[in-house]
Amino acid sequence: MSRPQKQRLEARGVAVAFGGIRALSGVDLEIWRGEVLGLIGPNGAGKTTMVNVLSGFQRPTSGSISLDGIDVSRLTARKIAQAGVGRSFQAARLFRAMTVEQNLSVAAIGSGLSRREARERALDILRWMGLERKADHRCDSLSYGDERRVSIARALALQPSFALLDEPASGMNDAECEALMEVISELPARFGCGVLLIEHNMKVIMGVCQRIHVLDGGQSLAEGSPQDIQKNPAVRRAYLGEKATDSTLAI
Amino acid sequence: MKSDTMSFATIGRFWFPVLALVIPLAIIVVVTGQFGGLSIQRTVIEMLISIVIVVGLYVFVGNSGIISFGHATFMAIAAYASAWQTCCEMLKPITMSGLPPFLRDQSIPLLPSAVVSVLLAGGAAFLTGLVIMRLTGLAASISTLAVLFILNVVYSNWDSVTMGSASIVGLPTYVTAWLALGCAVVAIVVAYLYQVSAFGLAIRATREDEVAAAASGISLYWSRLIAFTLSGFMVGLGGVLQAHYLGTVSINSFFLSFTFLALAMLIVGGMGSLAGAVVGVVVITAMVDIFRRLEGGISIGGEQWSLPAGTQELIIAAFMLLILVFRKDGIMAGREMTLPEQEHREKGLING
Secondary structure (H helix, E strand, O other): OOOHHEEEOOOOOEEEEEEEEEEEEEEEEEEEEOEEEEEOOOOOOOOHHHHHHHHHOOOOOEEEEEEEEEEOOOOHHHHHHOOOOEOOOOOOOOOOEHHHHHHHHHHHHHHHOHHHHHHHHHHHHHHOOOOOOHHHOEHHOOOOHHHHHHHHHHHHOOOOOOEEEOOOOOOOOHHHHHHHHHHHHHHHHHHHHHHEEEOOOHHHHHHHHHEEEEEEEOEEEEEEOHHHHHHHHHHHHHOOOOOOOOHHHOO | OOHHHHHHHHHHHHHHHHHHHHHHHHHHHHHHHHOOOOHHHHHHHHHHHHHHHHHHHHHHHHHHHOOOOOOHHHHHHHHHHHHHHHHHOOHHHHHOOOOOOHHHOOOOHHHHHHHHHHHHHHHHHHHHHHHOOOOHHHHHHHHHHHHHHHHHHHHHHOHHHHHOOOOOEEEOOOOHHHHHHHHHHHHHHHHHHHHHHHHHHHHHHHHHHHHHHHHHHOHHHHHHHHHHHHHHHHOOOOOOOOHHHHOEOOHHOOHHHHHHHHHHHHHHOOOOOHHHHHHHHHHHHHHHHHHHHHHHHHOOOOOOEEEOHHHHHHHHHHHHHHHHOOOOOOOOOOOOOOOHHHHHHOOOOOOH
């Protein structure tokens, strides 16, 4: 591990309990700038809880979160966002009565830009994602696929050092998935950020991630390259039951 | 040359939502000033003052999505402050003996006193907001109602300063249609510039989705506190105008029935947009005026005919109910006045 400590978002021994239910128990996870890390696992594995912890929406029962080596476990969601952790939501959660450009500008303003600079950054990102024609459309008039893309674009408008994307491809058709994969793979180079990607679509995960972290029942099950994960017997059992065949996880 | 015309078009498009509200108001003032009777002219002035108040209310309620029942508080603070400074120099030492000497024994010129009163209202809104803007949703709304009750009780019983629940009469009446129009225009312009600013965008985001706004680095507390304070200044201006239009100040005119009427105006027009606030005032004022006349009695075919007293309130309430049932986002449904091409773009296409 020669990479400097400064450039990572790190969870150490994170546990979250809701009453008696342990959503996460002792998970270690780190995301480096410049990489795409996939976070996968069966339903209820604790993936979204992990994103909520990393983005400050869920305070861990124990364990800590550090950003570029600084402990951010006690910060509010807003402060963590301003410190450079952007996220999208499973349900897009757009500001529906506002335009696409305004949605992005809000995040840019949240990161400290003036209104004018925010608009420029917003239009920049929209152009890059091929959404510039939609800039002045209200978000309650968007198609489902556009809604999802705008929610990613908004997370990027924060100019985050880490972008946490919660199931960005859910409900997208094949062509939309392809386009989305292209966007996600270009994020590290274009924005200099690290990406944490939660996704059920294995084609997307295997296609864009350099590393994959597998959660099951709130615990880390495995971590490694896509090839390693595909071969990992424990992962296959968790995902597919004992009768896993070679073809199910392979793409 | 081309870039000049381009920027002219851009400026025109930017200001269109304001001009589309201000120009009709100016036309109303000119026309009623020329051809209207005295009672119509009075109605127009009342309407313009209501615009200052309701647009001020909109700055907080419309942008934050939190209903406030407490804004009459800041109007009352400004109206009373102005009364203390400008009213009845001879009577003050007797009727309001509890005032500090610099207020009790002299009058302060109109403009400085108006400015001070508005500042006081804004300051009171800021201090109140420091405490209650930590609350969200319904709790925030109810706490504004509590603020209104606190002020009402204090002012109703502070006899030596406020004359209790009696009216203070004899304020200089300097509010003309043109002054009221000027203030309404200022209120509309301020509200518009605020809502298109970074602050306005931030608070509108919190209205749409608090969680996503926090994830975008927006502070709910500060953005709401800014809106609440600005809104306090603006309704304070409305309070001063009302006091110096009627010439009297009375604490009960800043209580529940007024609060209801102001909110009804905002809800009927649509609290999601500045145009909604202005349109709501115009519509409700027209309705109130018509039914007030009918209550007063008219003669049809030589026969005197009138509606029972209270009909006007009843009709307004029923009208608000109908709006809430059939068009819950109000007449303007959260939209500003836009040029046709803009509207087309904003509507977008479901699959386009």
